[in-house]
Amino acid sequence: MNIPKKLLYTSEHEWIRVDGEKGHCGITDYAQHHLGDIVFVELPEVGEEVAVAESIGVIESVKAVATLFSPAGGKIIEVNEELEEAPELLNEDPYGNWIAIIELTDHSDLEKLMSAEAYAAFCENLE
Amino acid sequence: MSLKQTPLYPMHLKYNGKIIDFGGWELPVQYEGMGIIKEHQMVREKAGLFDVSHMGEVFITGEKAEDFVQKLLSNDVRNMKDFQVIYGLMCYPSGGVVDDLLVYRYNSSKYLLVINAANVEKDFEWIQKNLIEGVSASNVSNEYAQLALQGPQAPAILQKITDVDLDSIKFFWFNPAVKISGVECIVSRTGYTGEDGFEIYVQPEDAIFIWEEILQAGGDMVSPVGLGARDSLRFEAKLPLYGQEIDQEITPLEAGLGFFVKLDTDDFIGRSALLKQKAEGLKRKVVEFSMIGKGIPRSHYEVQKDGVSIGQVTTGLHAPTFKKPIGLALINIDYTEPGTQIDIIIRDKAVQAVVDSGIFYQKKTKSK
16 A cells, blocks of 8 residues: 655545645545546536535546545645546556645644554554 | 355455455455456456356246246246246236346256345245245255356357367357366356356355366456446446346336237236236336436436436446446436437436437347
8 A cells, every 4th residue: 555655644535745835635545446446536626615624526436436525625726637538547646646736725724634654554444 | 144155255365356245245346456447348358257156046846837937937938948048027916026037947847047146035935925836946045156257258268178069058048067177067158248158057165166267277368357347247238237227116118128028928927017017108218328418327316307307327337348437217208219318416416418229238149
């Protein structure tokens, strides 16, 4: 299971990479692996204001439908439209293919997220 | 309730199956390193091996066996030859479906019924309740393991490990005594994928041996396939699934299975209700549809026309062969003409779709 060190993680298996006011977010290797072949991604709308843990999209595999929750509150400033045409990229490289970029309004949301070490332990407990 | 395991469970662990609870059975949805789409493609292009031991088997024996099976079945049992297989439905007097099944005729006093795993108890109760004199029914579900070898390479693979000329088993026929690597099996040329292939019934204690023999004989040409691809393969070939296209509330005529309902032959349970339904005309039926808007239709999603509910999706999914979502829906007869625009309600949003026809996979099974 690949869990990069520099990212923060949610208990719903999203990751966020914070760079100043911006956060790139996506789904983890654990998430893509458990969903199986991803065949559809519903992206949030650019400009949408979102709260932490709010539903911002949907990931569908052949068998399952999963909701994408925002790891932090803020405004969606960019979405990865490439995923609409090639959702399988999330299986191939879940950390290289971000889903949305959020302009963060409140950095305190990030304090509740897990470090790589904590997330690794969290996933181990789920198995 | 504890989950049941098939005799092939150790193989699912050995080949890294991702185990799920499937109606009380611990079975693999897919295998590690493959996944539903690759397993699906393997069956379409080469061959796949499935554990379908959860399916139920019931023997019907006695001098009146033919009469009894005909009483149960919508299809024409009378015209069956020895060692022929037919598909049919058991109906309630209402015309709703108890189960869909395969019937194997040994002779006019011995038949094998192969029924859905989730329905074994219900079906067997139904069979016993309707039993006639001179017939006995025995539930032998636990005495057989079942494997399915499906795909264009299936005949070549199986031929390597049997002396029986497999060309002698035509589509929807069986041989009750085929030795596979020395072990006697029942082999029918049937399946649930739309491809050529076989279903193999064997004693539980020999199931692992046969599984491994087939994988070894097939080499790169075969891989284990889980329930995920079993569903996507059957769906692409437009083969119905009990609980979705058919159930106790949906008749075979509504499901588009009229071909397997012989109303002009003998009486069977449900016949008069189905005759009446046919005479009055269907009020709803199962149609094919394609998506216009973006989204994947799924079972039980509502179907609307101009904001009014007209039915629901029976099965929908991303079809791996076509790389796009397609679906089947049971809808009001007024909207079933191909070309009719409909809406599928996906997460509270109406997504455009269109009633279609001929969009499903052309089956590669051989009828001659």
